Amino acid sequence: MLLQQQLQQHLQQLQQQLLLQQQLILLLLLLLLLLPPLLLLLLILPLILLLLPPPPLLLKQQQLQQLLQQQLLLYYYYYYYYYYYYYYYYYYYYYYYYYYYYNYYYYNYYYCYNLYHYHCYCYY
Known part of the structure; x- marks a missing residue:
């Protein structure tokens, strides 16, 4: 009984090995059949x-340089526009600040002058 089981296992192993060998031989034959057309295609493809004409999406070097210059000019103008806008806002803010400051001292002086006129002490 044990010997029969061992023989069956051995027979199964041999069958599996034979099947693998057959598959390998078929694969090699298929590769040998496909190899010449593939090599020919690799030779002809370049x-x-x-x-073939170059694809239209590829730009020439001059077109790329022009695009780059346009983008740089746009960035340049945007930067200077922002710069002048910032300084305009800055001067406007300081003008408003000094105007307020001047009014404050003017009113303070006028108030102190009145207090002094009525013989009161004035601190500023």
Whole structure:
């Protein structure tokens, strides 16, 4: 009984090995059949690519430089616009600040002058 089981296992192993060998042989034959057309395609493909026109999405070097210059000019103008706008706001703010400051001292002086006129002490 034990010997029969061992023989069956051995037979199964041999069948699996034979199946694997058959699959490998078939795969090698298929590769040998496909290899010449693939090699031929690899030889012809560079020639086909050379004969084809360049794709339209690829820009020339001059077009790329022009685009880059336009973007730089746009950035340049935007930067200076922002710069002048900032300084305009800055001067407007200081003008408003000094105007307020001047009015404050003017009213303070006028108030102290009145207090002094009525013989009161004035501190500022």
